Amino acid sequence: xxxELIGVWIAVFLTLSIFSFxxxxxxxxxxxxHIFVGVSAGYWMSIFFWTQIQPNLFGRLWPSQNYTNDGLxxxxxxxxxxxxxxxxxxxxxxxxxDIDLIYIIPLGLGIMMLLSLYRPLxxxxxxxxxxxxxxxxxxxxxGYLNSNVxxxxxxxxxxxxxxxxxxxxxxxxxxxxxxIIFFGTLSGLLYFYFSKEHKGTFGKVxxxxxxxxxxxxxxxxxFAVMGRISLLIGRFTDLLMYSQSEYHHASIWVLIIMVLxxxxxxxxxxxxxxx
Amino acid sequence: MIWKRQIPILIVSVIGxxxxxxxxxxxxxxxxxxxxxxxxxxxxxASFAIFLGGFNLFKLQMQKIMKKQxxxxxxxxxxxxxxxxxxxxxLYKGNPDIEWGTHVTGxxxxxxxxxxYMFAPMQAxxxxxxxxxxxSASYRAFRIRNFEATLLLVSGIxxxxxxxxxxxxxxxxxxxxxLVLLLGITINIVYKNKQxxxxxxxxxxxxVTTMGSSMNWPLDQPxxxxxxxxxxxxxxxxxxxxxxxxxxxxxxxxxxxxxRYILGIERSYIGE
Amino acid sequence: MNSLVELILKxxxxxxxxxxxxxxxxxLLPLIYPISLPIRATATTKQAYDTIDNLKPNSNVLLSCEYxxxxxxxxxxxxxxxxxxxxxxxxxxYIVCLWxxxxxxxxxxxxEVAVNEFGLTYGVDxxxxxxxxxxxxxxxxxxxxxxxxxxIDARGTKVTEIPMMDGINKFEDFDFLFSASAGYPGTIEWVxxxxxxxxxQMTTGTxxxxxxxxxxxxxxxxxxxxxAGMPGAAEYEALIGVKGIGTSGMDAQSVAHLVIVLFIxxxxxxxxxxxxxxxxxRGIN
Numbered sequence: 001x002x003x004e005l006i007g008v009w010i011a012v013f014l015t016l017s018i019f020s021f022x023x024x025x026x027x028x029x030x031x032x033x034h035i036f037v038g039v040s041a042g043y044w045m046s047i048f049f050w051t052q053i054q055p056n057l058f059g060r061l062w063p064s065q066n067y068t069n070d071g072l073x074x075x076x077x078x079x080x081x082x083x084x085x086x087x088x089x090x091x092x093x094x095x096x097x098d099i100d101l102i103y104i105i106p107l108g109l110g111i112m113m114l115l116s117l118y119r120p121l122x123x124x125x126x127x128x129x130x131x132x133x134x135x136x137x138x139x140x141x142x143g144y145l146n147s148n149v150x151x152x153x154x155x156x157x158x159x160x161x162x163x164x165x166x167x168x169x170x171x172x173x174x175x176x177x178x179x180i181i182f183f184g185t186l187s188g189l190l191y192f193y194f195s196k197e198h199k200g201t202f203g204k205v206x207x208x209x210x211x212x213x214x215x216x217x218x219x220x221x222x223f224a225v226m227g228r229i230s231l232l233i234g235r236f237t238d239l240l241m242y243s244q245s246e247y248h249h250a251s252i253w254v255l256i257i258m259v260l261x262x263x264x265x266x267x268x269x270x271x272x273x274x275x
Numbered sequence: 276m277i278w279k280r281q282i283p284i285l286i287v288s289v290i291g292x293x294x295x296x297x298x299x300x301x302x303x304x305x306x307x308x309x310x311x312x313x314x315x316x317x318x319x320x321a322s323f324a325i326f327l328g329g330f331n332l333f334k335l336q337m338q339k340i341m342k343k344q345x346x347x348x349x350x351x352x353x354x355x356x357x358x359x360x361x362x363x364x365x366l367y368k369g370n371p372d373i374e375w376g377t378h379v380t381g382x383x384x385x386x387x388x389x390x391x392y393m394f395a396p397m398q399a400x401x402x403x404x405x406x407x408x409x410x411s412a413s414y415r416a417f418r419i420r421n422f423e424a425t426l427l428l429v430s431g432i433x434x435x436x437x438x439x440x441x442x443x444x445x446x447x448x449x450x451x452x453x454l455v456l457l458l459g460i461t462i463n464i465v466y467k468n469k470q471x472x473x474x475x476x477x478x479x480x481x482x483v484t485t486m487g488s489s490m491n492w493p494l495d496q497p498x499x500x501x502x503x504x505x506x507x508x509x510x511x512x513x514x515x516x517x518x519x520x521x522x523x524x525x526x527x528x529x530x531x532x533x534x535r536y537i538l539g540i541e542r543s544y545i546g547e
Numbered sequence: 548m549n550s551l552v553e554l555i556l557k558x559x560x561x562x563x564x565x566x567x568x569x570x571x572x573x574x575l576l577p578l579i580y581p582i583s584l585p586i587r588a589t590a591t592t593k594q595a596y597d598t599i600d601n602l603k604p605n606s607n608v609l610l611s612c613e614y615x616x617x618x619x620x621x622x623x624x625x626x627x628x629x630x631x632x633x634x635x636x637x638x639x640x641y642i643v644c645l646w647x648x649x650x651x652x653x654x655x656x657x658x659e660v661a662v663n664e665f666g667l668t669y670g671v672d673x674x675x676x677x678x679x680x681x682x683x684x685x686x687x688x689x690x691x692x693x694x695x696x697x698x699i700d701a702r703g704t705k706v707t708e709i710p711m712m713d714g715i716n717k718f719e720d721f722d723f724l725f726s727a728s729a730g731y732p733g734t735i736e737w738v739x740x741x742x743x744x745x746x747x748q749m750t751t752g753t754x755x756x757x758x759x760x761x762x763x764x765x766x767x768x769x770x771x772x773x774x775a776g777m778p779g780a781a782e783y784e785a786l787i788g789v790k791g792i793g794t795s796g797m798d799a800q801s802v803a804h805l806v807i808v809l810f811i812x813x814x815x816x817x818x819x820x821x822x823x824x825x826x827x828x829r830g831i832n
Contacts, residue, residue: 306691307692310687310688310690310691310692311688311691311692311695311696314681314684314685314687314688314696315681315688315695315696317681317684318679318680318681318684318685321680321681321682322680325680374703376703377701377702377703379650380650380651380654380701387651390651394616395615395616395619395651396616398615398616398617399616399617399619399620401617402617402618406570406574406803407566407567407570407571409807410566410567410569410570410803410806410807410810411563411566411567413807413810413811413814414563414566414810414811414813414814415559415563415566415814417811417814417815418814418815418818419815419818428811432808432811435804435807435808436804436805436808438589438775438778439778439797439800439801439804440584440585440586440587440781440797440798440801441584441801441802441804441805442801443584443585443586443587444584444585503587503589507589507590510762511590511591511762511766514759514762515762515763515766518759518760518762518763519763519766522760522763
């Protein structure tokens with residue numbers, strides 16, 4: 001059985017089913033959407049398990065280099081090994097770690113997270129979530145202050161006069177361009193200062209700040225269009241590849257069948273409409 | 276109860292303080308714990324959170340099927356997809372030469388097949404749908420209602436055309452002629468005088484044609500009317516200014532919010 | 548004239564599914580019948596290219612893949628082009644992934660470039676360390692002690708047994724970082740937690756949507772240039788002289804952009820006609 005060919009037809013069916021949403025919501029789209037939800041969840045679970053939980057958690061709690069036939073700890077492992085030899089191979093997990101029993105803490109927090117599926121125990125997830133929130137807060141407080149505030153303020157301190165730079169240059173550095181960046185950043189920041197009413201000179205400066213923000217939003221819009229079209233080009237490139245004879249013209253056949261079925265369904269809906 | 280409220284808040288504060296001060300301490304044991312082990316625990320808990328999500332999905336879809344709620348037939352497909360992925364991930368490799376663990380990227384495995392022909396096409400197509408909606412929005416929703424909206428659209432259009440190869444092939448003289456035409460339309464709207472319009476347009480055409488002939492119609496001069504140069508200038512100067520002010524604002528906001536979490540003032544993670 | 552005005556107003560109310568069809572046709576046709584418009588590199592792409600080209604010989608380069616199938620058309624051509632450039636100049640490449648999907652993308656890119664094109668040796672010329680979950684915590688881990696985070700590579704080999712990992716203990720042991728990034732975690736986390744706290748230089752390739760978020764870093768010197776979306780990938784392909792998917796998509800990109808600009812102009816013409824009509828009818832009343 002040619003698994004690649006079967007896979008191509010499935011991929012084409014799922015792709016065109018999702019595109020069929022552009023016509024209207026229909027069973028093809030709903031089927032593909034639900035398959036996507038289920039497959040995604042299973043995919044992420046597998047990836048995260050095999051790249052983190054098994055090697056870095058179980059691999060530190062029961063490493064093969066500390067495996068011993070005595071002691072309760074590895075007897076527990078042997079029991080788990082009977083349950084799943086894939087996850088817990090015999091003789092311990094060989095990922096280059098030393099035993100580190102402090103990792104019982106994240107194991108415990110993780111199990112508490114899973115127990116929260118049972119409604120009376122759903123407060124248990126809060127401990128694990130609290131750990132991740134605390135760590136993320138600590139990391140971001142420094143990271144954003146250093147790079148997004150101090151780093152950007154530093155980047156705005158640029159020469160606007162008195163150096164060898166030309167007054168204006170379209171493509172390179174110039175005093176005028178630096179002045180635009182400096183004044184634009186300042187006026188844009190002042191726009192977000194709402195503790196003072198935006199009127200008089202201050203109001204005029206904030207108005208200019210809005211103009212700079214609008215230019216930035218316009219650029220973002222242009223880039224957003226660019227990005228979306230690029231993704232569409234990617235899908236069409238794949239569909240064109242799968243329309244070739246080596247894949248038995250999968251794209252063409254699936255498209256024809258889908259269009260016919262949707263057209264028939266539209267015709268039936270029109271017939272069923274009360275006159 | 277203490278373990279439902281106070282202990283989570285305490286965990287956030289302790290871990291938050293430790294992580295924050297980890298940037299500023301050189302004490303080896305503490306630094307090693309914060310930079311290495313604490314980081315690993317974070318990764319492990321993130322992985323458990325994914326499992327929680329997966330089990331939750333299974334629970335909700337099964338409930339939908341058992342209670343025969345609206346659309347329950349489609350939930351069968353969701354469960355089937357989940358079970359298929361779990362089988363490929365944990366139960367059946369498909370390629371006996373590859374070890375468990377590396378089977379997620381190994382050639383010839385069922386998991387890789389699922390990724391190539393189910394997950395990847397569906398994920399890519401979901402995002403590709405947005406291209407159609409962006410085009411529809413451009414036609415039906417984007418309106419030049421005021422000066423700010425005009426600025427937004429003009430800079431967007433310059434970026435869109437200037438950044439692609441097509442923009443490189445549009446002569447700056449074509450843009451200048453277009454601007455002369457726009458000037459004519461503006462004068463007609465403001466003054467409603469056909470004579471003024473005709474004079475303005477004719478003068479504009481003569482000036483542009485004379486300049487072009489004398490310079491021998493170079494594609495990219497004058498540079499200010501050559502779209503790729505213009506978009507480069509917009510992209511690197513006023514655009515950066517606007518984006519930077521937003522970035523600084525967001526950075527200050529995130530710093531403030533993070534400190535609120537660490538001090539226990541913000542408690543949205545426990546539903547307060 | 549009146550009939551033209553009526554036609555414009557009628558087209559303004561057209562069912563959006565016709566617009567979808569036009570966009571679909573406009574993107575599809577140039578893929579089937581290429582126009583081959585010449586590609587000109589922008590300054591930020593050139594800056595990225597020059598930075599990589601001027602790396603000292605035998606540099607240890609960290610390449611981070613944080614993109615997936617949904618953003619593959621934009622980012623994957625950049626990854627393959629940068630790999631070509633690095634391998635051509637004889638640098639050693641270490642690949643990590645902040646996204647799970649990035650692992651698959653990295654495997655594909657390495658298969659195409661390192662194995663099929665250059666015939667390089669795994670573990671000597673390049674190594675795929677793989678994916679670790681944890682977002683910015685992973686970046687922090689790489690900065691402080693990469694060996695604690697990666698005890699095995701993506702193929703299950705212990706890091707201590709990989710020849711090119713000798714002397715690589717933390718982020719500062721690398722000479723350069725390239726991040727192929729489609730969102731969070733990605734470029735911004737690398738800048739905040741790795742580049743800004745060490746002296747290692749970095750450049751990045753991002754999706755078009757993310758470009759505006761990272762431009763301030765480029766202007767501030769925290770990033771050495773940026774490859775912006777599929778056009779950026781096509782420009783880099785043109786600079787290294789190897790055309791790929793990035794280049795082949797640019798014709799469709801150009802035509803689609805032109806059509807969308809025409810949609811905007813057309814839509815606004817209809818809007819102004821309607822606005823004038825309602826103003827005039829209010830004036831009469």
